[in-house]
Amino acid sequence: MSGKDASELPLGAQLLLEMREDIIGGRLLPGTALVESELVKAYNASRNTIREALHQLDREGLxxxxxxxxxxxxxxxxxxVRDIFQVRRTLELQAILTSRxxxxxxxxxxxxxxxxxxxAQSREDWRALGTHGLHFHQHIVGLLRSPLFDEFFATVAAQMRLLFSLAPDEEHFQRPWTARDRQIHDLLGAGQRQAAGEAMASYLDDSENRLLDLLSAARPL
Known part of the structure; x- marks a missing residue:
C-alpha cells in the first residue's frame, strides 16, 4: 500500500503485484488453476514473466x-491460520502501540x-467488504513506516483472502468486522493507543478463532 510506484518496478514485479492484488480482491480463489497460456492473455505478459511471477507466488505461499x-x-x-495470526499480532499490535x-x-x-x-456492506457485496477490510489493516501496518513490512504484509493480506474463501456464508463471516475496524481507527485518532491495541488484540483473537472453527468444521471425519 506504499513504496515505489508499480510503474517503476521490473515487469515481473509489476505482474506479481497485480496477481497478488487479484488474490486480495478475491478474483483468484483457492484451487484456481494458473495456466500459463491463459495468464499470458489475461495479464498481457510473456511466458517468462508469468513463470517468474508464479515462482514468487509459490515462495510466498500463495x-x-x-x-x-x-x-x-x-x-x-x-x-x-495460526502462523498468519502470529504474524498479524506481531506487526499490527506493534504498529498501533508504537505509533505516533x-x-x-x-x-x-x-x-x-x-x-x-x-x-460494500450497504450493497451486500461481501467479497468487496473483505477486500477493503484487508486494505484497512494494510494501512495499520503502514504506521510502522517500513516499505519492507508493507511488502511482506501484502502477502499476509493475500493469504487472509484465501482463508476468507473458507466461509460458506460470506455475509455472516464479514459483517462484524467493519464496525470494529472503525472503532480501532477512532481510538487511534483520539490518541488512545492502549485502547486501540486492546481492541485490535480482541479483533485478531476473534477472527482467528472463527477461521479455526471454519477449518475444523470443514475437515473430513
Missing part, C-alpha cells in the same frame, strides 16, 4: 505446484478503506 495439475492458487490449513499521533494522510487512507467497506 500458489503451489500440484502433480499432474500444474500451478494452482493455494488452499491453506490450520497450521497456516495519526497524521491526516494516514487517517484519510484508513477512512477511505472504511467508507468503501461500509458502502
Amino acid at each position: 500458489a503451489t505446484y500440484v502433480r499432474h495439475k500444474g500451478v494452482m492458487v493455494r488452499r491453506l490449513g490450520l497450521a497456516e 499521533p495519526l497524521r491526516e494522510y494516514q487517517s484519510d487512507r484508513m477512512l477511505d478503506a472504511l467508507e468503501a467497506a461500509e458502502l
Whole structure:
C-alpha cells in the first residue's frame, strides 16, 4: 500500500503485484488453476514473466505446484491460520502501540478503506467488504513506516483472502468486522493507543478463532 510506484518496478514485479492484488480482491480463489497460456492473455505478459511471477507466488505461499495439475492458487490449513495470526499480532499490535499521533494522510487512507467497506456492506457485496477490510489493516501496518513490512504484509493480506474463501456464508463471516475496524481507527485518532491495541488484540483473537472453527468444521471425519 506504499513504496515505489508499480510503474517503476521490473515487469515481473509489476505482474506479481497485480496477481497478488487479484488474490486480495478475491478474483483468484483457492484451487484456481494458473495456466500459463491463459495468464499470458489475461495479464498481457510473456511466458517468462508469468513463470517468474508464479515462482514468487509459490515462495510466498500463495500458489503451489500440484502433480499432474500444474500451478494452482493455494488452499491453506490450520497450521497456516495460526502462523498468519502470529504474524498479524506481531506487526499490527506493534504498529498501533508504537505509533505516533495519526497524521491526516494516514487517517484519510484508513477512512477511505472504511467508507468503501461500509458502502460494500450497504450493497451486500461481501467479497468487496473483505477486500477493503484487508486494505484497512494494510494501512495499520503502514504506521510502522517500513516499505519492507508493507511488502511482506501484502502477502499476509493475500493469504487472509484465501482463508476468507473458507466461509460458506460470506455475509455472516464479514459483517462484524467493519464496525470494529472503525472503532480501532477512532481510538487511534483520539490518541488512545492502549485502547486501540486492546481492541485490535480482541479483533485478531476473534477472527482467528472463527477461521479455526471454519477449518475444523470443514475437515473430513
